[in-house]
Amino acid sequence: MSREKSFNILRTVVAMIIATLVAFTIILLVSENPLESIKTFIIGPFTSLRYLGNIVEVAIPLTFSGLAMAVLFQTSLFNLGAEGIFFLSGALGALVSIWVPLPGFIHPLFAILVGGTAGAAVMLIPGILKAKFGASELVTSLMLNNILLGVGCYILNNVMRDPNVSSLVSFKFAETALLAKLITGTKVHTGLLIAIGTVIVVYIFLYKSKWGYELRMTGINKEFAEFSGINIVKVIILAHIVAGFLSGMGGVIENLGMHKRFEWTALPGYGFDGAMIAMLAGNNPIGVVGAALFVAYLRIGADLVNRFSDIPTEMISILQCVIILLISAERFLHKYKQKWIEKEAK
Amino acid sequence: MEKLLTIIFSTDFFYSILRVTTPILFASMGAVVANLSGTPNIALEGIMLIAAFVGMYVSYLSASAWIGLVAAIGAGMLAAGILAFFTLYYRTNVILGGIAINSLASGGTIFFLYLIAGDKGTSVSLNSKVLPQINIPLIQDIPILGDIVSGHNFLTYLSIISVFTVYYMIKRTPLGLRMRAVGEQQAAAESVGINVIKIKVIALLISGALAGLGGAFMSMGYVSWFSRDMVSGRGWIAIAAEAMGRTTAIGTAVTSVLFGVADAFSNTVSVLGWPADLVGTIPYCVTLIGLFIFSLREYRKRQ
């Protein structure tokens, strides 16, 4: 491993440590019982099988969103539309799960396929606008998030709302559509296997296939890619389609694995987390797994602290901000980077 | 159909256009100043939200809307300052820095709201103040025009003034000239001795202040409370407006009003019984379509 690579990993670890210290500071300032709270935050998630299961459960949708963002970031695209696609694909997958009768194994797979395809199709909008016309994919994707939220809510309210239940939820998903539980004592579901499989596929795509090569070269140096004969327009659109499909998968899998009905009334937040996870992972699919588990661990920790001492779980957003700022700051620890790399030259 | 037309061609509708355009106008002026100097401020959405929260809270603490307003502007500048520090010194990618601040704003505001007031998501228990409405003497008595133009919140009038202020600053002041130089050709500006970093920081701080005004309006004029994610994408719409307005004050103001019309329209027709979920997407659809048309035209020009 080159010195530069090892330095980058070191820097990421430092960023994570600083974020954790920030968390400690917040807990110290806010909690009436800071030491207990900190202990809960750090160790709590490991204290029972159920909590450990929670980490894995939360990590599953985060993995999909992290993969989607990793693909986009590798192409130097800043599209945050995963958020809205999670939501809409979840809703469409719900429709399939409620009303399309299919045998047990096929049903969830078909729903995931529908969600993924819908996600890919939707991503064509910012994708084509950026690839052909140069429109900012950041703004178009954020507009889409709000639009998809509206459309998804409309579907929930007007098409699949269960009138027999007082809260705003959809009809029950068919039994055949649900993803089976994997580990007893937890809610970990077969979505985990799909996630692991997807990670491997995305890894092969990015690092072993020629399309992944074109994508990465475009992200590193667009002019170089053009001059090598790579079709930039196709690459940008492809990146969007892949990211859309991955986000769509994530939305459906989360619903069919952890819920019995479609219950989201607001954007679930996985999409934005995906950006941070991709960054922590250095945009590497294998790293996404670790980063997703880390972020999930933070979330469960914050959840437990919230129950124990009433600190709002939104503390996570503050940590997120710190992590993103520190990791993306190229000059962070810049002086040490020189020394670290120079040691090798000697 | 008839009902729709009567509602749209009413003074109430035009009045509401001015009202809802206010935050977009402030933020888009901030976007103009920042982009002009070569350092786009992607964090406008988050800055507005932070300012909305701070304005609400400080106005409650001080029992004065004005002090709250000043605090909101200050908070906007502080957040912009953090962005400036990380992007200009630590060389954080501008877009990622913006995402980080937006994340901070979204969660941080809810976090602090709960800590200080025990409210979960909406500041119902805090008696925060609101900026005054101004009834312009003489004008308010003019039929039709009076109903549209007079009686707005103080900040609405300020937002219109800000357009002309920004325009004047860009075109006529030395600072504006330096900003344009830095934004267009940084190396050339440097070679004649302009302190590029200083100009960029000033530009970001100004954009933060303007976004702060926009955020203050949300919680102290549009409504009189703070609630989760209440900026609802107006910061992003402002960025789109600035892109379509080609980084000019007047052009951006025009596109901002356009989006304000869409916003007002969506508010209005929801009264008519159209499905609220879909109607709420109108401003965003209009922005998307606007960006599409704009990019298409730019593309054709390049050919």
Place this chain on the structure above:
Amino acid sequence: MGIKQKVEILKALARGAKILILDEPTAVLAPQETEQLFKELIYLKEQGHTIIFISHKIREVKRISDHVTVMRGGICEGTWKTVDKTEQEISRKIVGFEIDTDLVKQDINLQESRIQVRDVNYHDKENVPILKDVNFTVKGGTILGIAGIQGNGQVELIELMTKSRKMQSGSIIINGQDIQKINMKQLRNTSFGYIPEDRLRQGIAKDATIMENIISNKYNEKEYCNHGLLLRKKCNRFANEEIQSYGIKCSGTGHKTGMLSGGNMQKVVVARECNAQPKVLIAEQPTRGVDLGAAHIIHKQLLKLRDEGCAILLISADLNEVMKLSDAIIVIYEGEIVAYYPEVSGISEARLGLCMLGVERHDSKTIKGAI
């Protein structure tokens, strides 16, 4: 340019400078301007100023300096009185081994016309003419050198030929294809190679590994790619071969290209472009900022391609390089071809310099000879 150079020196002197450091000052000068610069430097020296003259042009160093210091690999190899060392000895110190400074050129292996530039005119956004009636042909097996001071339209001409700019009038035919009718991928597929002037911008992807950079023009071929999957072992083997034959100093094929020195980076670019056995190669400032040893290897490679029948268009601000490698030379001044030399032996540098400065030009009959 010579005047701008003078202004820079005056700026320094006006501030009361007693020590002048000049870093490659003659890269942008014509021979006459270089002479004048040297006269001025000698005058300043006699006035008591101290001058540090940094250059890789050994001849100039011999001409103008009293003492010479050679640095290699960050270490000082020594300081001597200039009169005590010959050019050979200095160059040996710089590179560390003996270079055969005489590159042997084979007889011309003439083939058909591969590059045909006809009536190319180009003006910029403000309608200022950048290229005027440019006409020339490059045949396979020859090197056509374009001599000219930087900023006289060479960059734009190359951008037109490599499709970075849109043509406005005239035609450019490469390998029998009208470049306006095909896209970059197709152009590359016609055995077209390009060594760009700005290697960091176009030549390499600096965060990618050497291997990833070297296969950028062959990753689609059956040999390196099977059903969409890149055959890593083959790619790495190829990269290693090139690293060996060009002597690229690195820690392996996984080394980030951006971390290499300028010369080594250029070797990666040249290796990639030349290995593809192009029928047409455009070499733009191929040895700028490159150390002597690497420059020598690159020159040898260009000549090898020429001997194998490639048509090479060489653009360089280094007159020595142009004269050493080219079979024929055209001089460009303010976007126009002002001189054509069908043979390189016997060209007087002084006259060439005058053409580069726009003072002299050949008659139109001679210039038509370039077609």
